[in-house]
Amino acid sequence: MADHAVNDAGAEPVYKTDALIAEDINAYLEMHQNKELLRFITCGSVDDGKSTLIGRLLYDSKMIFEDQLAALEADSKRVGTQGGEIDFALLVDGLAAEREQGITIDVAYRFFATEKRKFIVADTPGHEQYTRNMVTGASTADLAVILIDARKGVLTQTRRHSFLAHLIGIRHIVLAVNKMDLVGYDQAVFDRIVADYSTFATSIGITAFTAIPISGFKGDNITLAPSASTPWYSGPSLIEHLEAVQIESAAAQERPFRMPVQWVNRPNLDFRGFAGLISAGSVKPGDAIRVASSGRTSTIRSIVTMDGQLDEAVAGQSVTLTLDDEIDCSRGDVIAIADAPPESADQFEATIVWMSDEALTPGRGYWLKLATQTVTATVAAPKYEIDVNTMEHLATKCLSLNAIGVAEVTTDRAITFEPYADSRELGGFILIDKITNATVAAGMIHFSLRRAQNIHWQALEISRAQHAAMKGQQPAVLWFTGLSGSGKSTIANMVEKKLHANGRHTFLLDGDNIRHALNKDLGFTDADRIENIRRVGEVAKLMTDAGLIVLTAFISPFRAERELVRSMMPEGEFLEIHIDTPLSVAEERDVKGLYKKARSGELKNFTGIDSPYEAPDAPEIRIDTTQTTPEEAAELIVNRLLGAWAPDL
Structure with a gap:
């Protein structure tokens, strides 16, 4: 294989061998290898021209191959959004849905280089629905280019992205007032927008930013050449500023x-x-x-x-x-x-950016990933939510999609951290839904809570194993779950009687009984149900530490909370028992008349009617109550238990 170029005379082509082509590539890579790298993002509201700006940067820095340019010109004519001229946004908007709608959905990363520096730029979506993707792009950036459409001025999404960029720790902000060609390059328009943005920026702690009037479509003030259309502007072009800004990697x-x-x-x-x-x-x-x-x-x-x-x-x-x-x-x-280690704690105050369509459920267990650490974490009801327009602190009980709030986070064991203001790597975390494995939030740690430092685990002389040995049994939690009226309490009670008759040390925690005392302050909202199960799990764990076999009879409708309790127990000591009864059968029984009240609207948040029940995927034991009597079910469970644990029981 060989490439060719026209010689000086313009006659015969001069062919390059594969070796010469390889030398050219190596020379190009070596030329850029030692250049300083700047990572930056473009962000702002929908249709502010982010993709067009990046396309222009790639075009002007000669980072487009001839075949790409030909395809771009063809696509621009086919789409026809720029009157036959090149539509630079098509270089970046790679998804079909993006081109159809004219918006950015995913984060697009592009590389380009100049003589002084190399760059990785993330084109982040402007639509509010995809704010979560903007957070992803900003997490590794050194600089943010906030674009504003000169015709529209400062918008809500402009404020949201500016606040997020500052919150995530980006200290270099460029205010690029775009589409100046559509307002006749009017200096008064530019000055008014800069003044409006400056007032907002000061309110959120942005102490300095660089404002540049540009046109991504026409190329004004983007490359090194100053634009003749803005003689009133004497500052740097965008490229000049990007080349000169001091990166804080040092x-x-x-x-x-x-x-x-x-x-x-x-x-x-x-x-x-x-x-x-x-x-x-x-x-x-x-x-x-x-x-x-x-x-x-x-x-x-x-x-x-x-x-x-x-x-x-x-x-x-x-x-x-x-x-x-x-x-x-x-x-x-x-x-x-050795002489300056980071802190370790299990309780923190943190800012949380919620990125899931499903709202935060306080008390639910999520995976928390910070650096290379992964732990289970729960988030308390937020202290407040932040209004990105006014910076007002709003009262709230949860966080919905794109909401930003401050809350206390508790992990199941101490993690090593530093405040996010000091370290992105050891101060920033993500929350992951345990069931779907979807990333639901990003968080920034402020500080550990004082109680996390003042409360220490007290070592006890008599161990868990000694308690169990005295009772001659292996501790366990038999977790009965199912719809109301499925027969959980009846079967659990029979199982305990049989174990007691067999000389086992047991205790039964019944859902209704617990709500009369320990959990009488809780209602039946999703958050209260989660807290109900968390408390029961903690009590069950303490009882197994005492060597007991604990039986629990709770609807416990959510898989995540049942898995949270399982994670508290040693391997093999949590047995999930699904009392599997169809809703129609449970409703026919309706011993307490609860289904009738729920159907009439007198009883809200009732499982199976207007609140979901998430059946176990792989319970240790499943009882089909349409085929098995309570007595038969109890006998089956006890035989299974004693048979599996015969050496220990």
Whole structure:
């Protein structure tokens, strides 16, 4: 294979061999390899021209191949949105739905370079429905270009994106007043928009920003050449500013050393290293380090990479560290400089950006991922929600799609963290729905709660195993779940009687009985149901610590909460028993008359009528009450239990 170019005489083509082409590619890559990288996002409201601006940047920086340009020209003529001229937005809007609607839905990342710097730009969606994608693009950016349509001025989504960019820690803001060609390059329009934005920016803590009048379509004030259409503007073009702005990556190297461990590298018995990306500081062989979670200390023996060992590694590098001592350290731990380790806690105040169509349910267990740590977390009812237009603190009980609020977060074990203002890597987290595995929120930690620091676990002399040994049995939770009227309490009561007759130490926690005492303050909203089950789970766990076999009879309608209780227990000690009764059968029984009230509207949030029941996917035991009597069901459960645990029971 070979390429060709026309010689100086314009006659015969001069052919390049594959080797020469490879040399050209290598020279190009080497030219850009050592350039400083700036990551930035473009954001703002719908149709402010974000995709067009990025397309223009790619075009002007000569980052479009000839075949791409030909396809772009053809697509522009076919779409016809720019009167036959090139529609630069088509370079970025890659989804069919984006081109059909003329909006950006997904985050599009593009690379381009100039003589001074290389760039990765994220085109983030402006539509409110896709704000979650904007947060994704902003999470790694150093700079944000906030676009404003000169005809429309500052809009709600402009404020929301500005607030999010500032909240996420972006300190370099460019206010690009776009489509100046459509307002006749009127300086008064530009000045008015800058003044309006300045008032808002000051209210949310943005102390400085750079305002530039541009036209993404015409190219005014985007490339290095000043626009003749704006003689009243003497500032830098957008490219000039992007090339000159100071990236704060160097600041990360000045902070104390931090490296979240991604995995333990153990290729053979003679090597054990801890691999990860250094998030802050620098490290050298001989430095004293500390594993933040355990407090164990050691010394760096070597810094290993694919290219050999290093004398020093700094923030932004991926390395493998070997230590002088064999200490316990695994994925999720954070290796830090010994004399300045980060904090560890299990309760925090945090700002949360909710990104799911399904609203936050206070008390529900979510996966929390922070750096390489993954734990179960619950979010309390928010302290307040933030109005992005006025910055007013609004009272709320939950957070819906795109809402931003402040709430307390509790994890099931201590995690290593730093305030988000000090470290994006150790202060920023995401929440993941345990059932769907969908990311539902992004969070920024403010600080740990004082009670998390003042309350310490008290070591007890008599262990869980000793309690169980005295009773001669293995602790367990038999969790009966099913619709109201399915027969949970009846069957659970029979099971306890049979176990008691067999000499077992048991206790039955019944749903109605618990609501008369421990949980009498709770209603039947989703949030109250979740808190009801959480409390019961904690009580059941304490009882199993005492060596008891605990039986619970609760509707417990949500899988997430049943899984939360399962996660509290040692492996194999939680048995989910689904008392499977069709709604029609349960409603026919209606011993307490609850279904009748629910059907008439007298009883709200009743499971099976106007509140969902999520049946277990894979319960340890399933009882079909249309085929089995309560006595038969109890006998089956006890035989299964005693048969499975015969050596222990």
